[in-house]
Amino acid sequence: MSRLSYRYGEGEILGFKSGCWMWMKRVMLERWRLKEFKKERLKQEQEVWFQCGVISSLQNPNK
Structure with missing residues (x-):
C-alpha cells in the first residue's frame, strides 16, 4: 500500500x-x-479504484 500512498500523494x-x-x-x-479525459490517466484511475474496492471488501467482509 505504501506504493499507492507515495504515488498519489495528498490523495493517498x-x-x-x-x-x-x-x-x-x-x-x-x-x-x-x-x-480532461485522457485515456492513460483513466486507465490508471480504474486500476486504483479496482484495488481500492478489492482491499475494502477484504477488510470489511460484512459489506
Whole structure:
C-alpha cells in the first residue's frame, strides 16, 4: 500500500472505508473542473479504484 500512498500523494488512501471514496471524489471533481479525459490517466484511475474496492471488501467482509 505504501506504493499507492507515495504515488498519489495528498490523495493517498487512508482507512479504506472513507479515504478511498474521498480520493475518488477528489479525482472526479478535478476531472470535471479540468474536463480532461485522457485515456492513460483513466486507465490508471480504474486500476486504483479496482484495488481500492478489492482491499475494502477484504477488510470489511460484512459489506
